[in-house]
Amino acid sequence: MAVKALTSAASPAGARRSRGGAGVTAQAPQGVTIYEVAERAQVSIATVSRVMRGSGPVSSETRERVLAAIDELAFTPSRLGRALAERRHAANGIVFPDLSGPYYAEVVLGYEEAAGELGRSVLILSTHGRRDARELVLDLASRVDGLVILGRTVPDGVVRELAATGRPTVLVARPPVAGADSVNTESAATAGRLAEHLLGHGRERIAFLGDPRRSSDVAQRWAGVSGALAARGIRPAPPVRCGFDEDCGYEAGRHLLGRRRPPDALVCANDEIALGALLAAEEAGRRVPEDVAVTGWDDVMSARHSRPALTTVRQPMRELGARAARALDRRINAARAAPRHEVLPTDLVVRKSCGHHPKEES
Amino acid sequence: MAVKALTSAASPAGARRSRGGAGVTAQAPQGVTIYEVAERAQVSIATVSRVMRGSGPVSSETRERVLAAIDELAFTPSRLGRALAERRHAANGIVFPDLSGPYYAEVVLGYEEAAGELGRSVLILSTHGRRDARELVLDLASRVDGLVILGRTVPDGVVRELAATGRPTVLVARPPVAGADSVNTESAATAGRLAEHLLGHGRERIAFLGDPRRSSDVAQRWAGVSGALAARGIRPAPPVRCGFDEDCGYEAGRHLLGRRRPPDALVCANDEIALGALLAAEEAGRRVPEDVAVTGWDDVMSARHSRPALTTVRQPMRELGARAARALDRRINAARAAPRHEVLPTDLVVRKSCGHHPKEES
DNA sequence: TTGTAGGCGTTATCAC
DNA sequence: GTGATAACGCCTACAA
Numbered sequence: 115m116a117v118k119a120l121t122s123a124a125s126p127a128g129a130r131r132s133r134g135g136a137g138v139t140a141q142a143p144q145g146v147t148i149y150e151v152a153e154r155a156q157v158s159i160a161t162v163s164r165v166m167r168g169s170g171p172v173s174s175e176t177r178e179r180v181l182a183a184i185d186e187l188a189f190t191p192s193r194l195g196r197a198l199a200e201r202r203h204a205a206n207g208i209v210f211p212d213l214s215g216p217y218y219a220e221v222v223l224g225y226e227e228a229a230g231e232l233g234r235s236v237l238i239l240s241t242h243g244r245r246d247a248r249e250l251v252l253d254l255a256s257r258v259d260g261l262v263i264l265g266r267t268v269p270d271g272v273v274r275e276l277a278a279t280g281r282p283t284v285l286v287a288r289p290p291v292a293g294a295d296s297v298n299t300e301s302a303a304t305a306g307r308l309a310e311h312l313l314g315h316g317r318e319r320i321a322f323l324g325d326p327r328r329s330s331d332v333a334q335r336w337a338g339v340s341g342a343l344a345a346r347g348i349r350p351a352p353p354v355r356c357g358f359d360e361d362c363g364y365e366a367g368r369h370l371l372g373r374r375r376p377p378d379a380l381v382c383a384n385d386e387i388a389l390g391a392l393l394a395a396e397e398a399g400r401r402v403p404e405d406v407a408v409t410g411w412d413d414v415m416s417a418r419h420s421r422p423a424l425t426t427v428r429q430p431m432r433e434l435g436a437r438a439a440r441a442l443d444r445r446i447n448a449a450r451a452a453p454r455h456e457v458l459p460t461d462l463v464v465r466k467s468c469g470h471h472p473k474e475e476s
Numbered sequence: 477m478a479v480k481a482l483t484s485a486a487s488p489a490g491a492r493r494s495r496g497g498a499g500v501t502a503q504a505p506q507g508v509t510i511y512e513v514a515e516r517a518q519v520s521i522a523t524v525s526r527v528m529r530g531s532g533p534v535s536s537e538t539r540e541r542v543l544a545a546i547d548e549l550a551f552t553p554s555r556l557g558r559a560l561a562e563r564r565h566a567a568n569g570i571v572f573p574d575l576s577g578p579y580y581a582e583v584v585l586g587y588e589e590a591a592g593e594l595g596r597s598v599l600i601l602s603t604h605g606r607r608d609a610r611e612l613v614l615d616l617a618s619r620v621d622g623l624v625i626l627g628r629t630v631p632d633g634v635v636r637e638l639a640a641t642g643r644p645t646v647l648v649a650r651p652p653v654a655g656a657d658s659v660n661t662e663s664a665a666t667a668g669r670l671a672e673h674l675l676g677h678g679r680e681r682i683a684f685l686g687d688p689r690r691s692s693d694v695a696q697r698w699a700g701v702s703g704a705l706a707a708r709g710i711r712p713a714p715p716v717r718c719g720f721d722e723d724c725g726y727e728a729g730r731h732l733l734g735r736r737r738p739p740d741a742l743v744c745a746n747d748e749i750a751l752g753a754l755l756a757a758e759e760a761g762r763r764v765p766e767d768v769a770v771t772g773w774d775d776v777m778s779a780r781h782s783r784p785a786l787t788t789v790r791q792p793m794r795e796l797g798a799r800a801a802r803a804l805d806r807r808i809n810a811a812r813a814a815p816r817h818e819v820l821p822t823d824l825v826v827r828k829s830c831g832h833h834p835k836e837e838s
Numbered sequence: 839t840t841g842t843a844g845g846c847g848t849t850a851t852c853a854c
Numbered sequence: 855g856t857g858a859t860a861a862c863g864c865c866t867a868c869a870a
Binding site: 203204205212213216223227236254256257359364390393396415419 | 559563565726755
């Protein structure tokens with residue numbers, strides 16, 4: 115009731131602004147401010163703030179008035195003003211090498227979704243092919259309340275530098291560093307099981323395609339595979355280092371299958387490499403899995419559709435991102451806590467490309 | 477020179493802060509402020525600001541002193557304070573449905589890179605599978621200086637709403653809407669050329685796989701194809717509506733090839749659909765391109781590696797994102813300007829899957 | 839229950 | 855050249 119005095123009624127606060135033409139620098143037109151709402155509702159800005167945030171008591175009558183004013187003026191509090199007052203950006207960062215291939219894309223999506231549910235927006239930074247990654251990451255850090263770093267995007271030194279500034283940091287798919295939480299997926303044990311599965315198929319000349327130096331996850335997978343082989347008294351051949359995409363897998367596969375004594379199984383560091391290897395095998399006239407078994411990692415969509423369907427390891431990529439978001443949120447809100455390091459389980463997905471399974475379904 | 481009085485010398489501004497313990501709400505520890513730098517350099521904050529921004533004259537002697545203080549204290553201006561004073565976030569938003577498949581991922585990467593070069597960071601928002609897209613987009617809009625919207629993520633009404641708030645908006649892969657700039661790729665003409673190419677191979681029963689209703693780009697491609705057919709007096713069959721992924725392409729392909737009079741060419745709305753269709757053809761025992769031609773769109777990496785290699789259309793996806801970033805930057809800095817609508821060219825990439833080409837290279 | 843007033847950290851406009 | 859000082863828009867003790 116009673117909202118009349120719109121025109122006159124110069125409330126003490128009302129005279130505060132002049133709102134002249136903006137300067138040369140283009141500035142966003144901040145629409146309605148809390149002062150205008152207060153004036154219209156005939157209250158102080160404190161009351162408006164209380165109504166909006168639900169902090170402190172407000173009589174239902176004034177609340178109505180304030181809400182009406184907010185509604186009529188279509189008031190939206192400035193994120194800038196709020197951020198400064200609260201001293202927080204309400205935003206998280208995420209650093210990844212690139213988005214080619216489903217892996218990082220999925221992690222990012224999981225992260226964005228979980229962050230959104232926590233009321234935080236997400237700033238991205240891709241480091242691939244940029245030499246000034248350190249500066250970019252530090253800059254990003256200054257724009258957010260905390261960030262997650264995927265894989266080997268920047269050296270450990272930068273992560274420590276970051277942690278030293280006090281910016282909450284969460285590492286994903288990367289070994290823990292003092293001062294930062296981490297979320298990883300289990301790799302070594304499952305890789306061991308995968309190798310044993312292949313051994314069970316009678317494979318003994320097992321080659322590993324992927325570069326353990328370029329990713330801790332790959333290093334773990336290699337460790338698991340070579341460990342399982344060693345346990346059977348088989349001396350593992352050194353890994354065939356290659357990049358993470360189909361091209362590289364194709365090249366590596368061609369190279370391996372062209373040898374005089376080619377391997378009878380190709381354990382690939384991810385599905386894309388494996389898909390490339392499948393192509394190389396086909397081109398070389400080798401049947402999969404009869405002549406050579408091929409396995410991947412990640413269980414991307416194409417793994418189900420390849421011919422033969424790819425035996426691989428499923429990683430909860432979205433969940434990985436979501437966990438990272440929650441871990442970060444925890445760190446941001448909980449001042450000091452012991453470092454936490456999560457490890458998510460992975461699943462061996464046996465399909466056709468690793469050998470014959472009489473009873474299994476397709 | 478002469479920086480000695482570090483300890484005492486309570487400059488007038490120096491006494492301004494108390495910096496007590498933060499309240500309950502976790503706040504980022506704003507490190508050094510401009511006041512501390514000013515105190516240390518024995519100047520006012522105005523001078524520090526001038527030095528940092530290069531605005532206004534400063535004697536080289538004081539500049540030295542200020543720079544030294546900045547360096548010694550490792551001062552980094554607060555983005556929050558700066559943003560409020562400048563009334564700008566120095567950040568752009570981007571809205572996309574998801575990141576599965578290379579298309580959006582590439583556009584986002586191109587966008588992020590170009591935005592970074594313009595000194596702006598990028599906030600992302602994925603709308604896929606969320607019912608409250610409108611609220612999410614409006615929320616995002618309040619956190620950035622401007623945003624780009626990819627494809628059919630939200631209804632036109634929301635775009636107009638956005639434009640009405642004055643937030644600079646750029647549309648990508650989506651028809652222009654009053655109040656927003658747009659960047660698109662050419663589709664219809666190239667689709668026409670593609671269809672004519674197939675006609676030149678003697679194909680006449682051409683099927684289109686993809687849903688024109690779900691994307692303006694697809695609608696254009698369909699228009700180009702059906703137009704070319706009609707121009708030859710061929711009455712095009714209605715498009716076979718399907719989703720954008722390999723699964724859908726596989727299903728649609730299976731369906732089509734199972735008909736009594738199957739088509740002799742499958743024109744797919746994107747490469748993923750085409751890859752699925754290739755699989756369906758193989759499974760159905762049809763040779764590509766002898767029995768049935770297959771074409772895609774986008775020229776993703778797998779298109780080169782599929783067997784046979786896929787005839788497709790190259791779109792400058794990264795460039796699309798980069799252009800959008802620059803268009804947005806222009807809009808943000810140039811107050812009012814006539815709406816601009818860019819259209820980037822596309823290239824027909826003829827490979828093996830559309831028919832035999834005696835003289836072409838692989 | 840409500841209002842006053844002092845931050846939050848910069849930028850920028852004036853005087854001097 | 856330099857320094858006060860008023861914005862910028864909101865939050866929140868502390869008073870009343």
